[in-house]
Structures are given as C-alpha cells and as structure tokens.
Amino acid sequence: MPFRRLDWYLHPTMVEQGLRYELPYQERLFRVGKELGARMTEAGHTWWTEQVKEYEAIPRWHDFPGFWVQALRDAGVDPGDYPFWAVSTKSMQYSAGNNAGIQLMHEVAENLRGTGRIVLNAETARRLGIAAGDRVEVRSPVGATEGRAEPVEGIRPDTVVIPGQFGHWATPYAKDLDYATLNTVSAMSLALTDSTGSGADVARIALRKVGGAR
Amino acid sequence: MTRYVMVADLRRCVGCQTCTAACKHANATVPGVQWRRVLDMEVGQYPDVQRLFVPTGCQHCQAPACVEVCPSTATRKRPDGVVVIDYDICIGCDYCALSCPYDARYKVDEPTWAFGDQPTAPEAARFDKSKLGVTQKCTFCVDRIDSGLARGLTPGVDPEATPACVNACISGAMTFGDLDDPDSAVSRLLRENRHFRMNEDAGTGPSFFYLWDKEAGP
Numbered sequence: 001m002p003f004r005r006l007d008w009y010l011h012p013t014m015v016e017q018g019l020r021y022e023l024p025y026q027e028r029l030f031r032v033g034k035e036l037g038a039r040m041t042e043a044g045h046t047w048w049t050e051q052v053k054e055y056e057a058i059p060r061w062h063d064f065p066g067f068w069v070q071a072l073r074d075a076g077v078d079p080g081d082y083p084f085w086a087v088s089t090k091s092m093q094y095s096a097g098n099n100a101g102i103q104l105m106h107e108v109a110e111n112l113r114g115t116g117r118i119v120l121n122a123e124t125a126r127r128l129g130i131a132a133g134d135r136v137e138v139r140s141p142v143g144a145t146e147g148r149a150e151p152v153e154g155i156r157p158d159t160v161v162i163p164g165q166f167g168h169w170a171t172p173y174a175k176d177l178d179y180a181t182l183n184t185v186s187a188m189s190l191a192l193t194d195s196t197g198s199g200a201d202v203a204r205i206a207l208r209k210v211g212g213a214r
Numbered sequence: 215m216t217r218y219v220m221v222a223d224l225r226r227c228v229g230c231q232t233c234t235a236a237c238k239h240a241n242a243t244v245p246g247v248q249w250r251r252v253l254d255m256e257v258g259q260y261p262d263v264q265r266l267f268v269p270t271g272c273q274h275c276q277a278p279a280c281v282e283v284c285p286s287t288a289t290r291k292r293p294d295g296v297v298v299i300d301y302d303i304c305i306g307c308d309y310c311a312l313s314c315p316y317d318a319r320y321k322v323d324e325p326t327w328a329f330g331d332q333p334t335a336p337e338a339a340r341f342d343k344s345k346l347g348v349t350q351k352c353t354f355c356v357d358r359i360d361s362g363l364a365r366g367l368t369p370g371v372d373p374e375a376t377p378a379c380v381n382a383c384i385s386g387a388m389t390f391g392d393l394d395d396p397d398s399a400v401s402r403l404l405r406e407n408r409h410f411r412m413n414e415d416a417g418t419g420p421s422f423f424y425l426w427d428k429e430a431g432p
Contacts, residue, residue: 092228092229092230092231093230093231093235103245103328103329104235104238104245104328105235107238107245107246107248108231108234108235108238108248108251109231111229111231111234111248111251111252111253111254112229112231112254113254113256121260122260123260152256153256153258153259153260153263154256154260154263154264154265155260156260157260172329173329
C-alpha cells in the first residue's frame with residue numbers, strides 16, 4: 001500500500017473494528033462500461049477512452065495525486081512551484097450555495113472557523129509568515145484567488161481549503177461577500193475529468209501573503 | 215422550587231448553528247446579535263486534533279455578575295433562576311456586558327437591517343424599538359416558558375413551553391428543564407453523565423451544564 005497510515009483515514013478504524021478490505025464485485029458496471037466503450041468506438045468517439053476504463057467490477061488503485069502533478073508537467077510548469085493542494089467544501093449552512101443571498105445564513109455560518117476564508121495549517125502559516133486574517137493569494141497555472149487566512153491545526157500541512165466555491169455570483173448581497181473561490185484556480189481539463197463527467201474540485205497551488213489583516 | 219437550567223451534550227453537538235438561527239427567528243434579533251450561538255473550537259496539535267462545538271449564550275447564573283453591577287435594577291434574577299432585563303428601566307450603561315464572564319450580552323443603538331438601509335417586510339413587522347440603546351441577551355425564551363405554564367404545559371417537556379433553540383436542535387444535544395425536579399430530563403442527564411460548567415472559577419454559578427462523558431459505573 002503506497003500510502004502512509006495517516007494518509008488513509010479509514011484504515012485505523014477498520015483495523016480497530018476488525019474489518020477486512022472487501023468490496024462487492026460489480027459485474028453490471030463492468031458490462032455497461034464495455035457496451036458504452038464499444039458504442040463510442042463504433043461512433044468514432046475516442047476522447048472518452050480513458051474515462052470508460054473506470055467502469056470496473058472492482059476498482060483498482062489509481063495514483064490520483066499523480067494525475068494532477070502530471071497535468072502540471074503537461075502544462076509546461078514545474079510542480080515544485082505549486083507545492084500545495086487546494087480543495088473545496090461547503091459550510092454546514094450551505095451559506096455559499098443555495099443560501100448565498102441570505103444574510104442570516106451567512107451570519108450563523110461565520111460562527112464556524114473558515115467560513116469565507118482560506119483555511120490552512122497553522123504550522124504552514126507560521127512558516128510562510130501568514131497570520132490569522134492576513135490577505136493571502138492562492139495561485140495555480142490557470143488563475144488566482146484571494147481571501148483572508150484562517151490557520152487551524154486540523155488540516156494537513158500541504159493542503160488549503162476554500163469553503164464555498166462559486167465565484168461567479170450576480171446575487172445581491174452574495175456578490176459583495178469577498179469570498180475566495182476554488183473555481184478560479186482549478187483547471188477545466190479532460191485529463192482531470194473522471195468517468196462520472198466530474199472534474200474533481202482539486203488544484204495544485206502556490207500560496208503567499210499579499211496583505212495584512214484588515 | 216424551580217430552577218431552570220440548560221444541558222448541552224458536547225458529544226452530540228455538530229455545530230450546525232440551527233439553534234442560533236432558531237433563536238434569531240424566535241427573538242427577532244438583528245444582524246450580529248446572537249443570544250444563542252455555537253463556538254467552534256479545536257483541541258490539540260496536528261495531526262492529533264479534535265474539533266469541538268460548544269453551544270453558549272447567557273448562562274443564567276445563580277449569582278449573576280450582571281445583576282451585581284446593574285445600577286438601575288433592570289437586570290434581575292427571577293425565582294425560577296431565569297435572568298431577565300427590563301428594557302424600560304435599563305439605561306444602556308453596558309456595565310453588565312463588561313462584567314459577564316460569558317460574553318453573552320449585546321447592545322444595539324441604531325436600527326440594523328440584513329440588507330442595507332431598508333428593512334425587509336418581516337424585519338419591519340418585527341422591529342422592536344424597546345431593544346434599542348439597552349442591553350439584550352438570551353432570556354431562556356421566558357415568554358414561551360410563562361405562556362406555556364399559564365396553559366398548564368411543562369417547560370423542557372412541551373415544545374411550546376421550551377426555548378426555541380432546544381426545539382430546533384437537530385441532534386438532541388440540548389435539553390432544558392427544572393433542576394429541582396429529580397425526575398426531569400436535565401436532572402437525569404446530570405446524574406448519568408460527567409459534566410462541567412464554563413468558567414466555573416468566575417464563581418457565578420452558571421445554569422448551563424456541558425456533558426462530555428458517561429458517569430463512571432459503580
């Protein structure tokens with residue numbers, strides 16, 4: 001298993017409960033994938049060839065982080081220049097989703113650390129000279145977004161979280177919230193799109209302080 | 215006698231702030247004022263970290279610091295333990311807010327609306343001028359308690375006589391009731407679980423108990 005134990009959060013619990021790694025054999029998914037692949041080949045579509053391989057009866061291990069690193073190399077940049085992972089999440093109140101225009105939902109969501117901010121590991125923040133509330137820039141080869149920093153202990157040192165996600169609001173109130181958005185830095189790329197048609201909300205990014213707390 | 219208390223089970227609270235929102239609806243508090251709120255705390259250092267959600271608000275202390283410092287007698291403690299503020303008497307000096315070990319009090323001087331200069335229709339309908347320029351805080355939904363009692367209902371048992379935050383809690387983390395009744399849910403929870411009170415060393419005898427583990431067996 002090419003993971004450190006810490007990197008696979010289910011593992012300690014499975015050991016504790018005496019559970020075996022066991023998944024159901026999904027013959028139907030396998031067959032659907034074969035049929036879909038055959039039909040697409042007949043029709044001359046080749047752009048989905050990699051994705052259709054994911055219709056597996058039992059999932060194989062994939063080097064998902066490696067896909068993103070390779071995408072950087074393919075774009076002609078040095079992965080070392082983008083050493084952090086950026087991911088997204090929703091607040092429990094969905095305050096940056098369907099409730100984005102509701103002041104009350106935004107107000108109660110702000111009781112939770114990280115709402116409307118860029119969450120990063122406290123030790124990483126210290127190393128980069130970033131204090132709580134500082135303005136930070138998250139940059140990838142395709143774009144950049146800014147927000148206020150929220151250093152916390154409960155996050156990996158190599159990862160930042162941008163709660164929210166949607167950066168194209170026209171909604172009154174929501175458009176003035178000044179949220180950072182992962183959309184600006186994640187690439188639309190077929191190579192990073194899975195068989196469900198979803199691009200994962202992940203990006204390799206660089207992180208720096210651009211201003212003090214306001 | 216009756217002594218109303220709140221019990222919050224820290225093992226059950228998920229920090230969703232539904233109680234916060236319910237309180238704001240029930241009491242029509244203006245933006246930025248939260249009589250009930252849930253703190254988001256973190257204990258430990260990476261990678262050994264726990265996240266902790268702690269509901270808080272006025273703790274309705276047995277020996278309230280706010281009552282002690284109030285120069286106008288606006289803040290007082292009822293015989294059932296609920297600490298209330300008489301807005302007609304309050305002079306807005308804010309001594310109580312400074313004395314409170316729980317950061318539970320708010321003062322709003324100007325009308326404040328959710329979306330800019332003008333109130334929405336619901337805000338206009340529920341605007342309460344008597345709350346301007348005075349101190350305000352959680353009342354344990356005293357209006358619900360009193361109107362419920364008048365109809366023969368039991369606070370903490372019947373939702374109509376129980377604080378809005380308790381009714382709204384999605385995980386059953388919050389329980390309200392009479393600590394002087396040995397058969398009440400709050401008395402049973404405190405018997406069966408280990409508990410603590412926040413800032414106990416301030417010596418104000420808060421009526422807000424936090425559960426964190428089962429009581430050790432005999």
